[in-house]
Amino acid sequence: MNFLKPLLYPLYAIGLTSYLTYTNFYGGGSSNVDEIENVPKTVRENPGVYRSHYTNFMRYSGGK
């Protein structure tokens, strides 16, 4: 395993570089986005029919 140690940083650097390039290339979206298919056509007329995944959340309580 000792021969792997010197390779850790280069592998890490390559991974990081690849990730940044990929992110830049594909727009770098946030992780908290879900792609939902077959959304009812009626959402435009009745927005309440849509059920969002993002109704439970943590928020600032404010103050110090």
Added chain:
Amino acid sequence: MLELSCPNCGAPIPFQSKASIYGVCPNCKTLTLQKNQTLESLGKAGELVPDLSPIQIGTSGKTKDGIGFQVVGRIQQRYSLGTWNEWHAISHDGTSIWLAEAQGQFMITQLKPTSQDEIFPEHDAIQNLDSPPDVYFISSRTSKQPLRAGDTLDIDKETWMIREIGVATCVAGEGELPVGFRTGTTSVLLDLANDQGWFATLDYSHFPPLYFRGMIYNFDQIQFINLRDPKAFIGFQKVEQAKAIQCLGCGASLSQRSPDFSKSVGCEYCGTVMDTSKDELKILSKFQEVIKDKVFLPPGTKLALKGKECEVLGVVKKSVHADGQIFPWTEYLLHFTGGYYWLNETNGHWTIFEPVPFIPRTIPGSYPPKKNFQKEEYKLFNSSNARTDFAFGEFYYKIHAGDSAELADFIAPPKMLSSEKTKNEIFWSIGEYVTVDDLKKSIQGEVELPAPEGIGAAQPNPFTKLRKRNVKIATWLSAIMLVIQIGFCMNSQDKEVFSKEYSYVRNPVPGGTTDFSFVTETFRMEGNSRQNVQIKINVPALSNHYIYYSLALINTQTDIAYDTGLEVSYYEGVDDGESWTEGDRSADVIIGEVPPGEYYLRIESESDFQRGKGTDTTLSIRRDVDQSMYYFLFLIMIWLPVPYSLFRSFSFETSRNENSDFAPSSSSDSDDDDSSYSED
């Protein structure tokens, strides 16, 4: 070429150089002196002793720096370890030069005139051919300023360091010479060197002493023609084969592997050291204690190092006594055709040394003291007084029991520059660290070598290499990614496709916590499927409230929604007279890989406003925004591990320095071993 008749036998004596006024008759060996185009006899020139010199009268050569010469005469000298020759040669421009050889090195010097006001050191009468007399400057009528090896003196406005104080006896001469000689006369020689690579000799066979100045060359730095035996000569010839000798101390049979190289032999059984420079053995000294533990490479061991086939000839056990502790180590003399190495073993760490013929350059004003050698800086690691505890095998010099020397080790791992100074000689050598694995591979046969303990003085720091490599990787990738990032930035549209101001009013649905949801007008997004979308909400007047938005970006054609959430919250106040804020009045979310098409946004909000209360908000949707933030995150992430390798490298050096004169705890006791390095 001038030819004059020998006054003794009438044979012609040739003179090629105008500088040559002395000539030895090749027929009757009479030394003659030119006077008015005739020769005057000065007596017999003596009989030359057979030696191993590859050079002969008629040998010509050219140094790497373009000095061409032809050998026309020589003076042969004897010193404590044998004989050597001062060859007289004529350079291509007719200048008289001198070529001397010693242990594979060639010194090419010129006799330099000196001013009548020049003050040279003086010396006492020679009492013993093996021990040079005291050399000194007369500083006043009653006091002398003694000189030792390593001391400096000025000649012809140049500063020189004394390398060696020696005594030589003139044996004989041949050919044509610019200076005379007298067979059997003994004189003092001072070998000098400076840190510019120059070499000089003061020869006290004349008064005032002759001052020769020049350079040192290796055999392979001179292209020789017409050597004595070019077929057989490969640096040094092995004339004598190994032989058995009987110890004068205990009668044990000892083998002398290289009789033409070694000058002394130490008995491994009783510690008697014998002089082998003459046919008749003579006891030099005797070690009180036989120390043969931890000798890993006994004499006779064969190994291939630095491209040379070597054989261990001798083993020396040395030690330094400091702080009531003994620090021992072992040195192995390795002989190869044409020279020698010293292999040092300290706590399982191995360093191979070869001699350096000149004085490394001192870097003024440095602390720790530093030397410059072959464009590399070496810093002082430690200096000490070492003594020879035991030696056995054979050596190229006359080793004595109890020999001591001042040592100074300068390091630039994996290299080490070491000096060993006695009263009459300062000896520099350059060493290189050898790993145990590499050493094992170089040895013929199976040998058990100890595992290294701690960190060796010249052991290369593995983390330095790693750190340099990591810095290089991080630097290159940062630069490459900067270029790529600039490319992405320049190519991004960053186009606002929808913007609207809303007046937010808290209006929860009956039985729920969220407000009534609504949708925006549709808007078009161009570009390709890789491009992102940024949804940004700004609430400029928000104070001590939050608004949470559930957002769905919905494509009108494909019925695909990109579902996400976004919170805008901003709190502020004053506590203990100190104002504080928390949160931000604007927030955004980026959705990646959104195909082009017609979209609208469904918005559902929730907040802690009272029912019917609210504030103005601005919604902005942009297409294909630039993501420079990721580059800055990348920079942090790529450079984050670098300080770690820096720390490991520093820790390694700290551990190494614990054994040096400059260890934090030993700053005050560097003199405990009666040694303190000085640059004199």
